[in-house]
Amino acid sequence: MNTPLVSLVEAGKTYGQLEVLNSITMSLNEGEVLGLFGHNGAGKTTMMKLILGVISPSKGKVEVMGMAPDSKEAWHCRSKIGYLPENVSFYEQLTGLEVLTYFTKLKGFSNSKAKKQAIGLLEQVGITYAMKRQVKTYSKGMRQRLGLAQAFIGEPKLLLLDEPTVGLDPIATRDFYKTVDQLKSNGSSIILCSHVLPGVEQHIDRAMILSTGQLLAMGTLGELRQQAALPVVIKPISFKKGGLHGAVAQDSKLNTFLTETCQHTLMVPEQEKLAVLKQLLSLEGLDDIHVESANLEQVYQHFLEKHELDLQKQSQGGQD
Amino acid sequence: MKQMLTVANKEFHDGLRNRWLVSITLIFALLSVGLTYFGAAASGAVGVASLSTTVASLASLAVFIIPLIALLLSYDSFVGEQESGTLLLLLTYPLSKSQLLLGKFIGQGGIIALATILGFGASAILLYVQLGDENILSAFGLFIFSAILLGLSFTAISYLISLSVSEKSKAAGFALITWFLFALAFDLALLALLVGVEEGITQQGLTQLMMLNPADVFRLVNLTGLDNSEVNGALAVVINAGLSQTQLISALVAWVVLPLTLAIFIFKRKKL
Numbered sequence: 001m002n003t004p005l006v007s008l009v010e011a012g013k014t015y016g017q018l019e020v021l022n023s024i025t026m027s028l029n030e031g032e033v034l035g036l037f038g039h040n041g042a043g044k045t046t047m048m049k050l051i052l053g054v055i056s057p058s059k060g061k062v063e064v065m066g067m068a069p070d071s072k073e074a075w076h077c078r079s080k081i082g083y084l085p086e087n088v089s090f091y092e093q094l095t096g097l098e099v100l101t102y103f104t105k106l107k108g109f110s111n112s113k114a115k116k117q118a119i120g121l122l123e124q125v126g127i128t129y130a131m132k133r134q135v136k137t138y139s140k141g142m143r144q145r146l147g148l149a150q151a152f153i154g155e156p157k158l159l160l161l162d163e164p165t166v167g168l169d170p171i172a173t174r175d176f177y178k179t180v181d182q183l184k185s186n187g188s189s190i191i192l193c194s195h196v197l198p199g200v201e202q203h204i205d206r207a208m209i210l211s212t213g214q215l216l217a218m219g220t221l222g223e224l225r226q227q228a229a230l231p232v233v234i235k236p237i238s239f240k241k242g243g244l245h246g247a248v249a250q251d252s253k254l255n256t257f258l259t260e261t262c263q264h265t266l267m268v269p270e271q272e273k274l275a276v277l278k279q280l281l282s283l284e285g286l287d288d289i290h291v292e293s294a295n296l297e298q299v300y301q302h303f304l305e306k307h308e309l310d311l312q313k314q315s316q317g318g319q320d
Numbered sequence: 321m322k323q324m325l326t327v328a329n330k331e332f333h334d335g336l337r338n339r340w341l342v343s344i345t346l347i348f349a350l351l352s353v354g355l356t357y358f359g360a361a362a363s364g365a366v367g368v369a370s371l372s373t374t375v376a377s378l379a380s381l382a383v384f385i386i387p388l389i390a391l392l393l394s395y396d397s398f399v400g401e402q403e404s405g406t407l408l409l410l411l412t413y414p415l416s417k418s419q420l421l422l423g424k425f426i427g428q429g430g431i432i433a434l435a436t437i438l439g440f441g442a443s444a445i446l447l448y449v450q451l452g453d454e455n456i457l458s459a460f461g462l463f464i465f466s467a468i469l470l471g472l473s474f475t476a477i478s479y480l481i482s483l484s485v486s487e488k489s490k491a492a493g494f495a496l497i498t499w500f501l502f503a504l505a506f507d508l509a510l511l512a513l514l515v516g517v518e519e520g521i522t523q524q525g526l527t528q529l530m531m532l533n534p535a536d537v538f539r540l541v542n543l544t545g546l547d548n549s550e551v552n553g554a555l556a557v558v559i560n561a562g563l564s565q566t567q568l569i570s571a572l573v574a575w576v577v578l579p580l581t582l583a584i585f586i587f588k589r590k591k592l
Contacts (some may be wrong), residue, residue, distance in 0.1 A: 093404070
């Protein structure tokens with residue numbers, strides 16, 4: 001097996017008494033897209049800073065491309081890493097092109113190549129029309145695109161994007177995910193850091209859920225769903241008057257799945273899904289059926305709630 | 321090295337874009353031409369004053385204005401980029417902290433140096449044309465050289481401020497206090513020490529104390545070369561103590577190098 005591009009082994013970070021990140025172990029392979037989810041203050045940004053080598057771990061080990069990212073040897077690797085910080089406002093008095101040319105030069109491009117590269121990137125994110133304008137005239141979305149262009153400089157092997165789609169309109173978001181897929185197929189690894197966003201599921205290979213510095217869960221969406229054991233929501237629909245309700249409620253097996261709040265919805269465990277569907281299909285008067293597996297947002301909620309319950313139990317245990 | 325020059329180039333262009341170079345040059349030129357022509361007005365005559373009077377009055381004005389300009393130009397160099405988030409971003413680039421700091425120093429120092437040369441050089445040329453005295457060029461040469469060092473020294477000091485605080489407004493406040501301490505309060509304190517405390521301080525001791533303030537070192541550099549009759553007060557005492565010009569210039573250079581080294585040290589330990 002080839003070595004992972006990024007690996008954290010029981011890495012933690014403390015600021016004085018405050019533990020910001022607690023023993024995280026994870027790895028990221030080449031060409032893999034990892035979604036990193038958590039509330040504000042969950043430790044997402046700290047983890048990114050550790051991987052970037054801007055801060056050093058208080059304990060454990062961090063390796064990027066086989067080296068500690070905060071060491072001198074890792075210096076040349078930095079030109080192969082792209083980063084989009086969460087809140088960045090670029091030099092307001094410079095034009096978009098000037099900003100990007102500056103950053104391109106700092107990534108090691110020669111003066112003549114830097115400008116060409118910068119224009120290419122601005123084209124990619126679709127703001128060439130405004131490249132001669134000062135950044136202070138840019139809208140939030142345009143600034144975000146400029147930030148993305150900055151992160152894409154030099155076809156990075158590793159991309160760390162903190163809230164990349166904030167402020168982007170739906171079309172720009174779609175373009176952004178297209179670029180992500182493209183970079184991924186070129187072999188780049190990407191860490192997407194965000195609050196849970198609709199639409200992110202199709203683009204990530206694995207998800208990682210953090211809360212208050214702790215790793216709550218990590219795996220593919222399927223694995224996480226299984227761990228969470230969230231029920232599938234099934235809604236049988238009938239257009240006729242009176243509907244199906246009677247039939248479902250009378251069935252001794254089906255009515256166990258009926259929810260109290262919504263009379264037309266069944267909550268079925270994943271393993272019972274097919275059996276229930278077959279039974280529903282045999283009912284008369286069925287016109288349509290909605291089947292919805294738990295989405296990322298629900299999985300995320302589930303893990304956070306579970307974590308909170310655990311914390312409560314712990315503190316109660318401590319009091320007794 | 322290349323990255324450092326990229327940063328320097330950007331900072332220099334920022335200085336041009338924000339009209340810093342033009343305004344500083346203009347201020348210096350107006351000041352020096354004005355003083356050259358009207359410096360003797362107090363004695364009842366308008367016209368080119370004597371060389372030593374001109375340099376003496378230029379030096380005593382420059383000692384207030386150069387530190388102020390240098391502090392204004394660079395107090396937000398780091399804290400400003402920290403607030404906007406670009407500092408963190410820059411540090412993820414293949415660019416070391418010392419490269420970034422020295423790059424900024426070269427760029428902003430370049431603005432100050434160029435403005436000093438152009439602004440004060442203008443009146444040197446004016447005087448030379450009027451008087452045709454070779455001494456003018458050497459006297460002004462020394463004046464401009466030491467003025468540049470003074471500017472660079474306060475640029476380095478403002479980096480210390482900019483790296484030690486976390487808000488731009490705080491940096492501005494500290495810059496103002498720093499200026500007040502070095503340009504005004506320090507001399508008053510020395511004077512109080514000299515007059516108020518009997519047998520409190522020897523001539524030697526006073527000279528050594530003055531080395532603790534780059535503004536005073538700058539004053540000494542420019543006044544030791546002149547006729548003693550033009551200088552009075554605490555300075556005259558020190559001048560008589562006789563420190564060589566080389567020693568004074570070295571002290572001024574140290575006032576550039578030491579704060580800069582300390583700034584790099586602070587930057588390296590700075591938590592982001």
